[in-house]
Amino acid sequence: MHAHDRNPEPELQTRNYAQQPEQIASVPQPVAGFAQALIASRSLPDAVRIPRIIVQPDLLTGELNAALAQFADQPGYAEFVACIAAWAVTFGEISHTDAFSLRLSHSRGPTCPRFHKDAVHTRLIASLAGPGTEWIPAEFVQYSETGDIQQNPSPEVVQQLSEGAAGLFRGSRFELDDGEWVANAGVVHRSPHVSQDRVLLTLDVAA
Numbered sequence: 357m358h359a360h361d362r363n364p365e366p367e368l369q370t371r372n373y374a375q376q377p378e379q380i381a382s383v384p385q386p387v388a389g390f391a392q393a394l395i396a397s398r399s400l401p402d403a404v405r406i407p408r409i410i411v412q413p414d415l416l417t418g419e420l421n422a423a424l425a426q427f428a429d430q431p432g433y434a435e436f437v438a439c440i441a442a443w444a445v446t447f448g449e450i451s452h453t454d455a456f457s458l459r460l461s462h463s464r465g466p467t468c469p470r471f472h473k474d475a476v477h478t479r480l481i482a483s484l485a486g487p488g489t490e491w492i493p494a495e496f497v498q499y500s501e502t503g504d505i506q507q508n509p510s511p512e513v514v515q516q517l518s519e520g521a522a523g524l525f526r527g528s529r530f531e532l533d534d535g536e537w538v539a540n541a542g543v544v545h546r547s548p549h550v551s552q553d554r555v556l557l558t559l560d561v562a563a
Contacts, residue, residue: 390432473542486554
């Protein structure tokens with residue numbers, strides 16, 4: 357076997373997915389249209405939060421329809437619900453959870469302007485409209501003497517999730533399936549610094 361054919365070492369694979377986002381899906385066009393309709397109709401003045409939804413495939417669509425009924429008249433709504441249901445099943449399998457919370461928000465300008473790690477195991481972040489989340493590869497993250505993340509990295513090292521992409525962002529509480537803690541886990545990321553409409557969907561493990 358040639359050197360370039362070898363699989364990465366297990367610890368390197370773990371570090372990669374613990375410290376950089378993993379894109380799992382793209383936003384279908386009808387769902388992107390749904391997000392644009394929310395922007396145009398100003399139907400999302402405040403973030404919508406659903407604290408707990410059970411990941412049970414045969415009941416999931418019904419639960420989501422009940423929780424999101426206020427948007428049922430928007431074009432692309434059915435596709436939006438189907439999309440969330442599919443992502444929730446994947447998220448549940450990866451996060452080993454049977455319940456998730458949901459947040460849907462519309463903003464202009466950054467809502468989380470500072471680079472940070474989320475204090476969660478794993479978070480699904482999808483930009484349904486507008487630019488994707490910015491992040492820094494672990495090897496370029498710098499810390500102050502007090503352990504704070506430096507906020508002025510070189511622009512060329514800042515990466516960005518594509519618009520219309522759903523990505524998994526491991527947080528500082530990420531651990532392996534056997535419960536082993538991963539040192540320095542968590543994707544360092546922030547909202548893009550633009551004054552542009554952005555519709556963001558996040559899924560978290562329910563409390």
